[in-house]
Amino acid sequence: MKTLHELTERIIAFRDARDWEQFHNPKDLAISLSLEASEVLEHFQWKSPEEIKEYLKTDKEHIGDELADVFNWVLIMCHDFGIDIAEASERKIKKNEEKYPIEKAKGKHTKYTKL
Amino acid sequence: MKTLHELTERIIAFRDARDWEQFHNPKDLAISLSLEASEVLEHFQWKSPEEIKEYLKTDKEHIGDELADVFNWVLIMCHDFGIDIAEASERKIKKNEEKYPIEKAKGKHTKYTKL
Amino acid sequence: MKTLHELTERIIAFRDARDWEQFHNPKDLAISLSLEASEVLEHFQWKSPEEIKEYLKTDKEHIGDELADVFNWVLIMCHDFGIDIAEASERKIKKNEEKYPIEKAKGKHTKYTKL
Amino acid sequence: MKTLHELTERIIAFRDARDWEQFHNPKDLAISLSLEASEVLEHFQWKSPEEIKEYLKTDKEHIGDELADVFNWVLIMCHDFGIDIAEASERKIKKNEEKYPIEKAKGKHTKYTKL
Numbered sequence: 330m331k332t333l334h335e336l337t338e339r340i341i342a343f344r345d346a347r348d349w350e351q352f353h354n355p356k357d358l359a360i361s362l363s364l365e366a367s368e369v370l371e372h373f374q375w376k377s378p379e380e381i382k383e384y385l386k387t388d389k390e391h392i393g394d395e396l397a398d399v400f401n402w403v404l405i406m407c408h409d410f411g412i413d414i415a416e417a418s419e420r421k422i423k424k425n426e427e428k429y430p431i432e433k434a435k436g437k438h439t440k441y442t443k444l
Numbered sequence: 445m446k447t448l449h450e451l452t453e454r455i456i457a458f459r460d461a462r463d464w465e466q467f468h469n470p471k472d473l474a475i476s477l478s479l480e481a482s483e484v485l486e487h488f489q490w491k492s493p494e495e496i497k498e499y500l501k502t503d504k505e506h507i508g509d510e511l512a513d514v515f516n517w518v519l520i521m522c523h524d525f526g527i528d529i530a531e532a533s534e535r536k537i538k539k540n541e542e543k544y545p546i547e548k549a550k551g552k553h554t555k556y557t558k559l
Numbered sequence: 560m561k562t563l564h565e566l567t568e569r570i571i572a573f574r575d576a577r578d579w580e581q582f583h584n585p586k587d588l589a590i591s592l593s594l595e596a597s598e599v600l601e602h603f604q605w606k607s608p609e610e611i612k613e614y615l616k617t618d619k620e621h622i623g624d625e626l627a628d629v630f631n632w633v634l635i636m637c638h639d640f641g642i643d644i645a646e647a648s649e650r651k652i653k654k655n656e657e658k659y660p661i662e663k664a665k666g667k668h669t670k671y672t673k674l
Numbered sequence: 675m676k677t678l679h680e681l682t683e684r685i686i687a688f689r690d691a692r693d694w695e696q697f698h699n700p701k702d703l704a705i706s707l708s709l710e711a712s713e714v715l716e717h718f719q720w721k722s723p724e725e726i727k728e729y730l731k732t733d734k735e736h737i738g739d740e741l742a743d744v745f746n747w748v749l750i751m752c753h754d755f756g757i758d759i760a761e762a763s764e765r766k767i768k769k770n771e772e773k774y775p776i777e778k779a780k781g782k783h784t785k786y787t788k789l
């Protein structure tokens with residue numbers, strides 16, 4: 330299994346071979362991230378829970394492709410912005426632990442601002 | 445640096461401690477992914493390239509937090525759907541290499557359907 | 560009830576009084592539209608059908624505000640791009656009538672590309 | 675030019691002829707709104723201001739179609755939720771006039787929370 334570092338190198342090599350860094354300004358990168366997340370969402374639109382359960386079996390690779398698109402944009406953005414995503418991921422979980430203390434948040438889908 | 449596997453374990457433990465799996469149906473997970481990607485995008489809205497350059501210095505941790513939110517939702521979804529994201533990431537890059545052959549795509553931001 | 564033309568004049572006057580046209584380049588307008596649509600979506604995240612039914616009663620004005628944000632951005636964009644939205648709306652319905660003929664599409668949520 | 679009321683009747687008739695109300699629960703309607711707003715945004719992705727200027731001439735009908743999709747979903751949602759969009763639009767402009775007083779907001783793209 331490739332590491333985050335190796336995957337980042339892989340995707341940046343893909344970009345550099347196509348001379349695409351010139352288009353990758355932060356605003357358009359963020360647009361791409363948002364558009365790819367929408368493509369993930371589109372797979373679940375209109376489907377009932379049962380249809381989704383079935384769909385996750387029949388179209389797992391397709392959904393994996395879309396999630397990979399989102400994931401790969403995150404890696405590109407973190408590369409360009411000088412962000413260590415593993416570190417950021419952990420730090421954000423810690424922040425969420427403080428925002429959503431177990432005793433207050435357990436079993437509720439309430440936003441922290443309303444807890 | 446934590447591995448993808450360790451980060452996934454970390455975020456799932458966070459979820460389980462709060463008994464939140466009950467809310468994590470695929471449709472709402474995909475909505476969350478999309479909403480968090482929008483929050484990343486919001487940081488770049490209205491700003492000129494110069495303002496963004498400056499902002500990436502002054503607000504790097506904040507942007508890292510938002511990217512981590514997107515990243516963490518990808519890990520949760522992949523966990524729940526049984527997707528190996530490192531494998532999916534590589535497979536998708538390979539597919540993109542076929543969709544965007546270097547000789548056709550170099551230096552262009554054209555979608556593969558119009559290349 | 561104000562007409563589309565009057566509502567457009569109203570929102571453009573609001574903008575001009577603040578000298579904001581300078582920021583309203585098409586890319587950032589489109590980003591705004593997308594972000595406001597996400598804010599609508601956020602209201603429905605995590606909620607069960609029953610919770611949503613209740614929420615639509617208790618928070619109707621709030622949801623109306625968010626839909627108005629999306630609507631107002633559409634009016635601004637159409638104003639700036641020289642698009643008659645009433646005409647575009649009707650034209651698009653006609654196109655959809657062709658893409659989704661009643662005899663094929665009735666009672667199905669299938670995308671036209673798969674009908 | 676059709677009124678908002680007439681356009682709403684038109685789109686609801688389109689829906690009813692296809693027996694699609696059964697799929698139009700609020701969460702999926704909000705997903706649709708968000709996905710269509712993303713489709714508008716996709717037209718502006720990667721393009722420079724000059725390319726966009728040109729694109730708005732050559733692809734005006736196409737962009738009009740996408741904006742109409744967003745607009746039509748707003749009308750459907752307002753119909754289903756019992757919201758008068760013309761009223762909501764005006765009310766929201768008034769709220770924004772209070773959030774962004776001219777003397778504070780003129781010529782700035784700062785969010786009201788930071789004004």
